[in-house]
Amino acid sequence: MSSTRRTLLAAGLAAAGTVALGAAAPALAQTRRKLRFGVGPLLPTAEDTRKAYMPFFAHLAKELNADFELFATTDWAGMAVAMGAGQLDLAWMGPWGYIIANNSTGCTALATVKYDEKPFYHAIVIGRPDLKVTKFPIDTKGLRMSFADVGSTSGWLVPTWYAKEVWKIDPKTHWKYTEGATHAANEMAVQAGQADMATDFDRNRNAMIESGRVKPGSNKILWTSAPLPNDAIVVPKGTSQAVIDQIQKIVTAITVEQAKTLLPAHYTGFVKADHAAYASIEKAGIAVGKIKAKA
Incomplete structure (x- = not known):
């Protein structure tokens, strides 16, 4: 994604004027906010991706008693920029996209998606x-x-x-x-x-x-x-453990039968995860010189 496109994405997200998920945590069940969700380039076009993943994010927003906007980026760097700028409350990221974003912003993985009941791929x-x-x-x-x-x-x-x-x-x-x-x-x-x-x-x-x-x-x-860990559900640095626990409970409760309508074909649900689940990806990123080891 060009710097111009990233700027436009950032402007669009900022214009939403929404309250961050973490900031809203104490009143999660009592207030209705508009959450900003993001999904990376998982299908041929951003619109293809947005349509395919919309049911999942709609379900998540409903369970969180929130309205939402869903933004689909055309590369993973754009997702990291948006997450780092505080313009996303939650994102569906590829493993390496997550590690890039984590390395630069401190965002945290909380779940890994299952594909045909397996949390890994090749x-x-x-x-x-x-x-x-x-x-x-x-x-x-x-x-x-x-x-x-x-x-x-x-x-x-x-x-x-x-x-x-x-x-x-x-x-x-x-x-x-x-x-x-x-x-x-x-x-x-x-x-x-x-x-x-x-x-x-x-x-x-x-x-x-x-x-x-x-x-x-x-x-x-x-x-x-x-085997490589599947895509991650990611929240920004500073998201409270209470909110992480709540989102983990919502996504891991999705059954195989529910997944048929909420997720793209072959995705069958989620398992709990944390940063350690993506350690092999982080190690590879350090080895090829794209990220630096944390002190």
């Missing part, structure tokens, strides 16, 4: 179906590789960390490297032959195949990461 690298790859990434030197936005866990952080710490390569010289694409764009680029390989995550690939946007045989998985 980063993947997909490739053209005709590629002959016996050993990844050695056999792919010189091919066209598309990484996702630098705020993406599976599309940038994790493969960058693997390249540095495990594969011992420089991705920008080992491949004909580009970065900054959305996950959907990466899938489409490989299918269209515009890239030989691209980063993604297993949940997104499966969803795009199910929706018909990607043909099952249009790519193959060349590499799969170790």
